[in-house]
């Protein structure tokens with residue numbers, strides 16, 4: 001394919017001029033700028049260009065973002081990942097004339113971390129140019145002295161990891177899980193089918209955000225990469241990602257393709273089916289790695305009952321579960337070429353979503369034991385977030401890796417506490433008045 005020749009400088013500077021319109025020809029604007037275009041020493045665009053608005057994003061001052069988040073107050077704190085802490089905020093035209101009133105999530109780069117500038121830039125480059133209903137939308141950024149911040153639309157229900165594994169809130173129903181799977185599959189298919197395909201590289205439950213209607217949005221483009229071009233079958237890169245989600249051939253060889261994302265998708269689909277985390281060190285040895293434990297059972301419909309999430313209480317379409325399990329099996333194939341493309345995944349899951357022969361069960365209410373009321377943090381599942389996979393790629397994410405080690409230690413403590421708590425929790429079945437101990 002012959003690409004139209006133009007300089008990035010002309011495109012970017014054209015796009016820089018105005019926040020509301022892109023004055024350069026549409027065709028030129030549709031050519032996506034890559035990270036490699038910036039890292040090239042001869043690049044026509046320099047880092048200083050980012051102090052102006054690029055890709056119609058707002059450039060915020062640090063002071064504006066302090067005002068929006070109540071000076072990054074504890075009460076606005078949403079959580080933290082490898083990049084740094086995230087705070088809820090609110091922007092409107094009082095902050096700056098012309099700003100649309102909306103809640104936002106502000107991600108603040110941890111200046112002591114090893115993750116940082118590259119990831120910050122990658123988020124701006126990818127999310128500034130790629131717009132889709134299943135990708136989180138980037139509102140703007142801040143680049144002031146050393147400070148690097150990112151401002152996203154606020155997604156009401158937070159991440160899938162907390163929603164799926166939080167034992168103190170109702171289990172996600174089967175059809176909601178499928179809706180989430182379809183949404184994320186559409187997001188990945190969109191990335192893979194771009195003119196210049198994008199490999200997301202960090203697909204996992206904590207990077208899937210859910211809006212009030214459980215529409216899924218992919219977040220965190222810090223590790224995303226442009227896929228192979230021309231005749232190349234893969235790109236070779238240092239291994240980054242999260243243990244339990246990264247594709248085996250990528251971990252072994254560093255060869256990255258869109259099929260690596262398909263494998264990670266298979267892991268999340270398996271988490272949705274089983275209600276188990278991709279890595280769970282609190283389980284018996286042979287069950288700690290979800291893929292190793294569950295994959296052999298996916299192809300045998302008679303064994304499926306043994307791995308379905310017990311919290312679903314049988315309320316799912318049997319045929320739908322079989323189809324979803326068969327799909328997960330293919331996504332998790334050891335041979336990348338045997339995995340389906342994400343658009344095939346979308347089509348298959350849409351058929352599964354249409355299977356609504358779901359048995360209706362009793363409404364179940366969990367009664368906490370007196371004197372053992374879970375803290376808000378436990379209810380939100382915050383203490384359990386990010387604990388379950390050590391990040392791989394220690395070299396580039398050294399500090400992050402250590403931090404995850406630290407979280408892992410905390411997780412063991414909190415799981416022990418939860419085990420004590422859940423032993424004493426009771427299930428009350430409304431209607432029959434029947435109580436039975438849980439676990």
Ligand SMILES: Nc1ncnc2c1ncn2[C@@H]1O[C@H](COP(=O)(O)OP(=O)(O)OP(=O)(O)O)[C@@H](O)[C@H]1O
Nearest residue numbers: 078079080081082086105152153154155158159206
């Ligand atoms: N746009 C958003 N709207 C609402 N909550 C968000 C948004 N972006 C992030 N969060 C929340 O902020 C917290 C931290 O997110 P972050 O992406 O930094 O970490 P993570 O995904 O847990 O870890 P990792 O660094 O491995 O991706 C999570 O609980 C996430 O749900």
Ligand SMILES: [Mg+2]
Nearest residue numbers: 081206207220
């Ligand atoms: Mg994340």
